[in-house]
Structures are given as C-alpha cells and as structure tokens.
Amino acid sequence: MLRLIHPAPGGQDGGDPPKRRRMAPAFTDTEMKRLRAALRNLRALYGSWSCLAAVVGVYPKTLQNVASGRKRVSPAVALATAKAAGKTLDALIRPPGAAVRCLVRDDLRPVPRPRGPRCRHGTSVVGPGHATRPAR
Incomplete structure (x- = not known):
C-alpha cells in the first residue's frame, strides 16, 4: 500500500529563514x-x-x-x-594637509599637495626637504 507523507507546515526546520544582517559601511x-x-x-x-x-x-x-x-x-x-x-x-x-609617515625613516612630514615628491625610499609621498636630509 502507498502511503504519502506531508511535510511539516512552515518548512523542514519549522522556523523562518535567518534574516540578512546589514554589513558595516566600508567608509566613514x-x-x-x-x-x-x-x-x-x-x-x-x-x-x-x-x-x-x-x-x-x-x-x-x-x-x-x-x-x-x-x-x-x-x-x-x-x-x-x-x-x-x-x-x-x-x-x-585623506584630509588635506595630512602627514604621511615614511616607513623607512619613521618620521612625519606634511604633504604639500596630493602629488608631492616621492620619498627616495619609494614608500610614500612626503613633504619638501625630506630627500635632502641624510638618512639615519
């Protein structure tokens, strides 16, 4: 004899699916x-x-x-x-005029403009006079 089984009302686990969580914004x-x-x-x-x-x-x-x-x-x-x-x-x-740290010399220099001179170590944009000072 053939016997049919009906699923439980509300799905297999008996509850609603979990709600999607909102992701935290990537930027402030x-x-x-x-x-x-x-x-x-x-x-x-x-x-x-x-x-x-x-x-x-x-x-x-x-x-x-x-x-x-x-x-x-x-x-x-x-x-x-x-x-x-x-x-x-x-x-x-970055806020205008923010300082950027040179990773090699470990000092802060203000950035005069977004496309300022590159640190001779090639790590970041630095302010004037950085490359002329002797390395430690």
Missing part, C-alpha cells in the same frame, strides 16, 4: 564626503557622467546617485574612482 561619513567631492570634480574634468562612467566601469546613473548621496560609496566604485583620478584611494580620502 567624512571619507564618503571626500569621495563624493572627488566624483564631482572628476565629472567636471571628464565632461559628463557618461564619459566618467565609461572610465570607472559603472552605469552613469550609479555615479550620479553616489555623488548626490542617494547611494553609499562601495569599495569597488571608490577604487575605480581613484584609478580614474590617477591617485591612490588613500590620497582621495
């Missing part, structure tokens, strides 16, 4: 503010959102939503934006 509010400003400046340099979107590799509407604050800045868009700007991601989110 001030870092997102600086990235949005960089996007707006790049848009002015490239001429249009569509041209910048082609360089970054996303849809133009995505860049508009990120730059206006309707969407959060994802790490992928932030890295692609830094690449389109020809800078590092750290240079985009």
Whole structure:
C-alpha cells in the first residue's frame, strides 16, 4: 500500500529563514564626503557622467546617485574612482594637509599637495626637504 507523507507546515526546520544582517559601511561619513567631492570634480574634468562612467566601469546613473548621496560609496566604485583620478584611494580620502609617515625613516612630514615628491625610499609621498636630509 502507498502511503504519502506531508511535510511539516512552515518548512523542514519549522522556523523562518535567518534574516540578512546589514554589513558595516566600508567608509566613514567624512571619507564618503571626500569621495563624493572627488566624483564631482572628476565629472567636471571628464565632461559628463557618461564619459566618467565609461572610465570607472559603472552605469552613469550609479555615479550620479553616489555623488548626490542617494547611494553609499562601495569599495569597488571608490577604487575605480581613484584609478580614474590617477591617485591612490588613500590620497582621495585623506584630509588635506595630512602627514604621511615614511616607513623607512619613521618620521612625519606634511604633504604639500596630493602629488608631492616621492620619498627616495619609494614608500610614500612626503613633504619638501625630506630627500635632502641624510638618512639615519
């Protein structure tokens, strides 16, 4: 004789599936503010959102939503934006005039501009007079 067994109501485990947790944001509010400003400046340099979107590799509407604050800045868009700007991601989110540590000499120097001279050790961007001082 054939006997059919019905599953328990509510699924096999009897409960609801686990709820998805929200991930912590990758950037702070001030870092997102600086990235949005960089996007707006790049848009002015490239001429249009569509041209910048082609360089970054996303849809133009995505860049508009990120730059206006309707969407959060994802790490992928932030890295692609830094690449389109020809800078590092750290240079985009670092506050203006922040000091950068030379990893070899272990001293702090103010950065006069984002594309300052390179440390002769090749570790970071440093301020004026760094390469002329003798090494320890």
